[in-house]
Amino acid sequence: MPEEKNDFLVVDHDRVNKIKESLVPENLIVAMSENFRVLSDPTRIRILLALENGELCVCDIAALINLPQPSVSHHLKALRQLGIIKFKKSGKMTLYSLKDIRISGLLAVARDFSRNHV
Numbered sequence: 001m002p003e004e005k006n007d008f009l010v011v012d013h014d015r016v017n018k019i020k021e022s023l024v025p026e027n028l029i030v031a032m033s034e035n036f037r038v039l040s041d042p043t044r045i046r047i048l049l050a051l052e053n054g055e056l057c058v059c060d061i062a063a064l065i066n067l068p069q070p071s072v073s074h075h076l077k078a079l080r081q082l083g084i085i086k087f088k089k090s091g092k093m094t095l096y097s098l099k100d101i102r103i104s105g106l107l108a109v110a111r112d113f114s115r116n117h118v
Contacts (some may be wrong), residue, residue, distance in 0.1 A: 020021065020058050025049050035082060038079070038082045039106075041075065041078075042074050043065065043067065043072075043075050043078055044050075044078065045107070045110075046064075046065045047061055047072070047075055047076065047079065047085075047105060048079070048084070048085075048098070049107060050064045050065065051085060051096060051106050052098065054092075054097065055084060055095040055096065055097040056095065056096055056097075057093045057094060057095055057096070058073055058076065058094065059094070061076070061096070076096060079118055082104050084098065084099055084100060085098055085099055086098075086099040
C-alpha cells in the first residue's frame with residue numbers, strides 16, 4: 001500500500017494495520033483501567049502488601065497500616081469487588097487473604113518500577 005504523505009509525517013499503513021489487529025479489545029482496556037484505578041490508592045497497596053504475608057483479620061490490618069477499622073473495611077470491600085482478595089469466616093472473625101498469587105507478581109513489578117522513580 002502506498003504511503004500517505006503530508007507536511008508532517010508518513011504513515012506506514014501496513015504496520016499500523018498489523019498492530020491494530022493485535023491490540024486489546026476496548027472492553028478489556030476499560031476493565032484494565034478500572035482495575036488500575038482501584039489499585040491506585042496507597043491504602044489499598046498497603047493492605048495488599050500486608051496480605052502477601054498471609055491471612056489477616058480487619059483489626060490486624062488496621063493495626064499494621066495505622067488506620068481505623070471502618071476505613072480498612074471500606075478498602076477491603078473495594079478489593080473484594082475487584083476480585084483480588086478473598087475472605088473466610090473463622091468463628092466471629094473474618095480473615096482476608098490474596099485470592100490470586102499473580103497479585104504478588106504485579107506488586108513486585110510495581111515496586112521494582114517505582115524504585116527507579118523515587
